[in-house]
Amino acid sequence: MSPELDLIVVGGGAAGVTATRRARALGLKTLLLDEQATPGGNAYRNIDHNSGSEPRLTAALGAAYLAGRDVIGECSGTNADNWSNVQVWHLDQSGMVGILRDGRAEFLQARRVLVATGAMERPVPIPGWTLPGVMTVGACQTLLKSSALVPTAPTLMAGRGPLLLLTACQLLALGVPVRAVVMSTPWWQYLAAGLRELPAAVRMSRSLAEGLGWLARLRRGGIPVYDGAESLSVIGSDQATGLEFRTGRRLHRLDGNLILLHEGIVPDTSLTMASDCDQEWDEQQLCWRPKTDPWGRTSAATIFVAGDGARILGAAAAPLSAALAALAIACDLGRISTQERDRRARPLRTELARHQRFRRFLDALYPPPRTIRGGIADSTIICRCEGVTAGDLRQVIRLGCLGPNQAKSFTRCGMGPCQGRMCGLAVTEIFASECNREPQAVGYFRIRPPVKPLTLEQFAGAAPMSDAPLSRDMVMLAANGNSSRLMTSE
Amino acid sequence: MFERISETRTLVTIYVDGRPVHARQGDTVAAALMSLKSPQVYRLSQVNGRPRAPYCMIGHCHECLVEIEGQANQQGCLVEVADGMRIRRQLGRAEVEI
Ligand SMILES: Cc1cc2nc3c(=O)[nH]c(=O)nc-3n(C[C@H](O)[C@@H](O)[C@H](O)COP(=O)(O)OP(=O)(O)OC[C@H]3O[C@@H](n4cnc5c(N)ncnc54)[C@H](O)[C@@H]3O)c2cc1C
Numbered sequence: 001m002s003p004e005l006d007l008i009v010v011g012g013g014a015a016g017v018t019a020t021r022r023a024r025a026l027g028l029k030t031l032l033l034d035e036q037a038t039p040g041g042n043a044y045r046n047i048d049h050n051s052g053s054e055p056r057l058t059a060a061l062g063a064a065y066l067a068g069r070d071v072i073g074e075c076s077g078t079n080a081d082n083w084s085n086v087q088v089w090h091l092d093q094s095g096m097v098g099i100l101r102d103g104r105a106e107f108l109q110a111r112r113v114l115v116a117t118g119a120m121e122r123p124v125p126i127p128g129w130t131l132p133g134v135m136t137v138g139a140c141q142t143l144l145k146s147s148a149l150v151p152t153a154p155t156l157m158a159g160r161g162p163l164l165l166l167t168a169c170q171l172l173a174l175g176v177p178v179r180a181v182v183m184s185t186p187w188w189q190y191l192a193a194g195l196r197e198l199p200a201a202v203r204m205s206r207s208l209a210e211g212l213g214w215l216a217r218l219r220r221g222g223i224p225v226y227d228g229a230e231s232l233s234v235i236g237s238d239q240a241t242g243l244e245f246r247t248g249r250r251l252h253r254l255d256g257n258l259i260l261l262h263e264g265i266v267p268d269t270s271l272t273m274a275s276d277c278d279q280e281w282d283e284q285q286l287c288w289r290p291k292t293d294p295w296g297r298t299s300a301a302t303i304f305v306a307g308d309g310a311r312i313l314g315a316a317a318a319p320l321s322a323a324l325a326a327l328a329i330a331c332d333l334g335r336i337s338t339q340e341r342d343r344r345a346r347p348l349r350t351e352l353a354r355h356q357r358f359r360r361f362l363d364a365l366y367p368p369p370r371t372i373r374g375g376i377a378d379s380t381i382i383c384r385c386e387g388v389t390a391g392d393l394r395q396v397i398r399l400g401c402l403g404p405n406q407a408k409s410f411t412r413c414g415m416g417p418c419q420g421r422m423c424g425l426a427v428t429e430i431f432a433s434e435c436n437r438e439p440q441a442v443g444y445f446r447i448r449p450p451v452k453p454l455t456l457e458q459f460a461g462a463a464p465m466s467d468a469p470l471s472r473d474m475v476m477l478a479a480n481g482n483s484s485r486l487m488t489s490e
Numbered sequence: 491m492f493e494r495i496s497e498t499r500t501l502v503t504i505y506v507d508g509r510p511v512h513a514r515q516g517d518t519v520a521a522a523l524m525s526l527k528s529p530q531v532y533r534l535s536q537v538n539g540r541p542r543a544p545y546c547m548i549g550h551c552h553e554c555l556v557e558i559e560g561q562a563n564q565q566g567c568l569v570e571v572a573d574g575m576r577i578r579r580q581l582g583r584a585e586v587e588i
């Protein structure tokens with residue numbers, strides 16, 4: 001492996017694979033890394049195997065899934081330039097990337113790094129969400145795509161967003177009807193959103209028809225759909241046994257042992273945060289995203305982002321932002337002129353703008369839950385790892401706790417192995433509501449490497465491949481590590 | 491809680507707390523454990539001993555931590571099974587059979 005890499009791409013989904021292919025075509029020596037065994041990312045997970053050997057599953061997953069075959073194309077399989085089963089646990093602005101490969105940690109160096117780590121499902125704490133039997137809709141869909149596993153337990157789906165409806169339809173197509181779909185968006189949302197953003201949506205009429213088709217298919221399949229559900233809570237003591245919610249003044253209680261939750265998706269910002277790239281709070285989508293220029297360059301000149309990890313625009317748009325980033329990187333490194341870069345970017349930008357308009361329609365249709373800011377009950381666990389409740393957090397805020405990082409040392413909220421991925425958004429929003437401050441002013445946990453679990457033995461074996469000095473964090477990391485325990489950032 | 495709708499991929503044998511069970515090539519450890527009827531408990535929380543199970547399946551929540559080949563705290567949803575792999579559940583502070 002030569003240290004003379006032009007570009008390391010982190011993430012082999014639609015964005016990462018496209019950027020890799022484009023960058024190579026522009027003459028950049030590019031290494032693609034992904035922690036999955038096969039490329040495809042979340043939308044096109046396991047596309048190679050499924051499209052080849054699982055016709056029934058692939059048919060149920062739908063045409064949009066199958067389209068992934070062309071997107072992923074020749075990046076399939078692991079080889080000298082495409083590494084699978086590799087976790088990236090460190091990134092800094094010198095272009096140093098810490099990876100874990102075959103149980104060994106090592107450092108790689110490149111002149112530019114593209115973060116294409118995609119999205120994660122928005123964690124929304126509700127009572128009982130830590131019980132076995134509760135998982136995300138995406139988790140269930142992941143089991144389907146990667147292992148051809150379908151639920152046998154009576155299943156309820158709850159929340160909002162296209163992925164929820166899509167997955168319900170995919171299960172239905174496989175003859176696995178869920179017991180009920182409980183939407184936390186009211187029906188008039190469709191009307192309001194439809195009228196406001198309809199012109200944009202009509203231009204993407206295929207996607208629009210698809211979206212409306214899902215609900216119709218579920219109703220035709222005899223699946224009860226509840227609209228405008230509020231105050232969701234999972235029932236059960238050692239295992240989920242049902243779901244409780246209100247519609248208007250009616251209280252509902254449905255039985256089920258598998259409760260699939262979904263409240264939309266948000267960018268995965270762990271690597272751009274760990275490398276100190278500036279982040280901005282998106283008040284429309286209630287999430288953080290890395291600040292970028294129109295090419296996806298972050299506040300660090302060496303680090304770019306593309307795909308849903310930059311901003312949620314969906315699988316079809318991910319290759320467009322990725323191609324733009326590849327052009328800018330090639331221009332940076334002297335492979336093409338700025339004129340050439342801009343010329344090639346023009347059609348990509350036109351296409352991207354169409355997706356942005358359609359996304360505005362989707363965002364209006366499925367606005368993110370506003371209940372996180374003030375509406376999480378004191379007794380609800382927000383930090384799954386350490387079992388910290390919203391009430392615990394509010395208490396230290398009332399005692400004068402200044403922000404998420406101080407709250408972390410007072411309550412252990414965000415200190416567990418997930419490093420705040422599950423509670424971070426809720427912590428920012430609870431601070432915002434308790435202190436009457438903007439989320440941007442509240443800020444977020446300080447994320448430090450390693451962003452993935454790593455033992456001291458693994459870390460000690462890592463030899464930097466560059467002369468770049470270790471950052472202060474890295475030195476602290478080495479000093480603080482406890483070899484027998486899982487190492488996290490604290 | 492889950493069952494297989496396709497049997498195309500090769501069978502492998504893995505050991506869960508010493509007991510041999512079947513999985514399919516390409517399964518993650520977490521997926522393989524969830525396709526089993528028993529054991530029913532995936533893990534117990536180290537913090538409060540409560541039962542927990544995989545939540546996100548894509549590497550974010552860390553609810554799927556298991557011991558794999560003697561190495562504790564591995565993300566079961568990211569590691570693929572291999573024939574003969576030895577897996578131990580992490581049963582929190584209460585080291586009892588469940
Ligand atoms: C669970 C889930 C299911 C989804 N299902 C669908 C769907 O069925 N249809 C659809 O249209 N959209 C789906 N989406 C939306 C998704 O975000 C798509 O828009 C699309 O996959 C985005 O492409 P991407 O390349 O930006 O990211 P992704 O496709 O998410 O790819 C990101 C890749 O980065 C890798 N990665 C992340 N962190 C690291 C790290 N630290 N080290 C190494 N590798 C890393 C991941 O393994 C992943 O392969 C889903 C999202 C989620 C979260």
Ligand code: FES
Nearest residue numbers: 547551552554567
């Ligand atoms: S199940 Fe969430 S990290 Fe593995």
